[in-house]
Amino acid sequence: MNELLMKNPEEMAGLTFPCSCGRTHSIDINGVRIGSGILSDIVKSLQSLPSGTVLFIADSTTYEVGGRKVESILSKDFALEKVIFSNTHLHPDEAAMEQLRAAINPNITAIVVVGSGTLNDLARYLSCETKIPYIVVCTAPSMDGYASMVSPLITKGVKVTYSAVYPYCIIADIAIMKEAPFHMLHAGFGDIVGKYSALAEWKLANIINDEYYCEITAALVEKAVRQCVSSAAGIMVRTPEAIRSIIEGLILSGMCIGMIGNSRPASGEEHRLSHTWEMLALMRGQETFLHGNQVGIATEIIIHVYEYLATVDINKVYADGKFRSLTREKWENNIKQLFGDIAPQIIELKAPDMNFDEIPREKAAQNIVQKWDTIKESVLPILPSTDSYHEMMETAGCHLTPRDLNLDRESFRLSLLTAKDIRQRFGLFQVLEDIGILDEVAEMITSIYYS
Template identity: 25%
Template sequence: MSNSNIRKALNKVTETRDIVLSNGVIERAVSVYQNHFDGVPAILIADENTFSVCGEEIYQQLRAANLTSIDPIVFPGSPMLYANYDNVLLLEEKLRSTIGVPVVVGSGTLNDLTKLASHHLGREYMVVCTAASMDGYTASGASISRDGFKQTFACPAPRIVLADLDVLMKAPYKMTASGYGDLIAKNVAGADWLVAEAMGIEPVDKTAWDMVQGSLLNSIENPLLLRTKDHVIYQRFVEGLMLSGLTLQYYKGSRPASGAEHLMSHLWEMHEVAHGVYSHGLKVGLATIASAALYEKVLERDFQKLDVEKTVKDYPSRDQINEEIKRIHSNPQVIESTISQCMAKYPDRDVLLQRLSVLKENWQAIKARLLVQLIPASKMRQMLTDAGCITHPNQMEKSLDDLKTAYRQARLIRSRYTVLDLAAETGCMEECLDELFSPGGFWS
């Protein structure tokens, strides 16, 4: 499949103009840069780790080509750089005194900091990827912590992405595992989109769907070979990450690549104030299994027999949900933003009545479609195990009770409609959780 899918996707987006993905492309960094920023000076950004990986090499190339005359901006290697707003301002300040194109050498954090800082200064930038750790290289928006919680700031994706497979494969393997968790998540995220469409909430965009789902299974197959860094498998995997980010750029929203599993990981990330021990993708991977397991329980229900009137009557009121949110969070800004997100999807009586009636009427077809889409939870767990990911909460110092709580709370933090809402609105969430966590259940 090689880069033809990426070429096709690039034709549909406006921010990223080129993705150079292959072995040994670091050597071509300057010519790639020149193709897009002909003669404009460059400013290299890295941290001590990525500077030694290939940042210095690129810096020397830029100097030799007379494309930079100023010192590179190199953040300390430890403690690990954190994607917070202070660091965005710090980088912005350093960039402000120069003219030129930021060329950032790094992965999630460095890319997000540069993405937002460049946007504030009205500049395009280029990223040289150092790990296949997430799908955010090609996505618009930066995930930055401000005022004590993680938020997504709107900003354009990089103009150029350079991904040298030799460099990515040399990164610590747990970073690849993290990328794998972030990519396999698109399977359940896709199911959530199908549910949202079926419930009349958010129609599936065929182009975005094909971009992210079209080659997904191909990109996540054979995690054991991924671990041994088989070239073909590794390249397909990185292409999957790039396509996922491009889809978000195209769709101008995260729906195509983010569902209940991302809500659970956001819930865990929300209150982190430093770089977490467990990366985004590892948390997402665990939450992906959790979502797949909940789907299986929900799909065992026969909603053709749903007592719609009673279910609507039993659904919690706005006040009850607001109280629940205040009980869960302590940061007033988090409470405010969470309440507004959650109330945006709150179904009033008539809406819920209509929604559940549609579900009841079309349940067989919805169920059949979801069964085609979803990877079974046990297989998902095996694939993530093979990829070296986290597959049980105790591998990230969380208990089964913490996971159960995340199932209940994650849907309350964003307006996105997912399987968590489906379970809650049909009144089967607690029953499903009992089955998942009781002896003999999936999580026992």
């Protein structure tokens, strides 16, 4: 384990190893390159693939940032089919996917995407659909999806995470990434510190539901977090060392998603809050913020919740019996109030996992009560305090709050009640609902930010 923790992402590409968790983990990425002035390395990666046409994907911004140079490099040796999105705010939705599908022809043997979050998610899903390997040229250290195996896409207005594939190769040029706008640098930092919450929730699910848990994978994610946090002060002056720390942490986090086969090691309730807020902004025609910026805000919220839980008298909570009062009508009404026209899709997705009968609700609450001490002993130490977290974010230059996301008080409160329902995954807010205190905790958190 110690030997694995000493490796950087470039050294981990292509690894397969038996793990103490009982599984064999594989990182099926052919290569990872991190450095300055390394765009020409893409040629060597492509030469190891079957010859043919390369589908080149960028948007109007990433084309100017690095895409034009990548195109110039590729055009000397490869035939190109190009898709340059003109959208000012590109979303990973059905329209964008259809534009990419339309560009596919039998001659294409590789995909090269120049960009970050949305472009990478689209290219990854296209690669999965077509079985054509893709290479990503990173333009900003803004999210951990570069090395992951999932693509969060918007389908009929709902953010859905789809299984996809690893990239064939990752080219991360620090000279390009360090010039990314600060909000993108902060998004990458926010995505990484969100792993505090994700790791806590993974351990929580392991304790309560005996969900699979891998100590080595968790340790790798913790390493990524420590590495980025130690570089927080360098973000505001764009030091190459800080940018390298962030992108290495993000790539390592993505690799851990692939090792497990789902996003559990890197995504928890903080991500569901972010996806909920993005869906609301799209529904309302409002400005959307980068996922990582929202994750950074949401992680502080989650830490507040855990700190509150540390003070809870669980036996009194159980004796109050509020967990018995949840009805399907109340549950559906919260979702309908927040999500409007897309509420039926969310209700249909989540309803099979919901229990409204008193006997199963009682059993769920009892299970949590019995494991409460273990939760406090094993989960809470994973998290920093809200004060230290806030100080860390300030050091990195991250200053956003829920108010900055154009969330009114009631929408914010409802998002705390319903974010858990956009995924079929057990998490912190489900625990609160199972013991009957979700409403009061949501009101308490809301009062912190909307006093």
